[in-house]
Amino acid sequence: MTPPRRRLAITAATLTLAALGVTSCGAVGQAVDCNTAASEASKIATEWSNAITSNPTDQNAFGEASKTAADQTKELAGKYDGEVAAALNDLADGFQTMEGGDLTSATEFTGKLNGFTSKITAACS
Template sequence: MTPPRRRLAIAAATLTLAVLSTACGAVGQAVDCNTAASEASKIASEWSSAMSSDPTNTEALGKASKTAADKTKDLAAKYDGDVAAALNDMAAGFQTMEKGDLNSVTEFSSKMQGFTTKITAACS
């Protein structure tokens, strides 16, 4: 390489490294958010499956809700800021179902979308 080409190559490599280093934080956050949203969705799905397998069993509702709340709290502990807050809100929602109140299952199920929306909003 001639000296001007070498300088251009070094400049291009430096610029590329700077751009990738700057974007890395945003990419890392996006990956973390996707993981958080995916895990939260999995917890909600497991809870829904437990409810649909025996929808009249108050004990099963309480147990599934406690398990979901604990898993969501554990997940929230891995994050900070708005993502953690959204996950903690979701955990609190599951905790309200630990009493086994079958009458509030439908209402809570509709709130589940709101929790998911909060998590997604925290990631954007």
């Protein structure tokens, strides 16, 4: 696995772990909402990761996959309010920073990913 692919796989795995980690939400209704939000965010990140790892040197494909992920995450955030929506919008902004196709921004995004997932988890606490 090439280094960019390894970083992208770690990104997808981190989001998946975040989806599993939010099951500790307090109220049952909130737990379901948090699980749904985290699961959908994980699905978006996995689709993004798959899209960019299929051709890791194609800047246009990278930018388009990032734009699609940002749009989908913003749409998901629109279904929620409060801190969950804010956390999802922050994740969307992270995807949006990569829309230009700059492959080095994936490294920065991966470094910030724990912060995004922590916000989603904290919103569910």
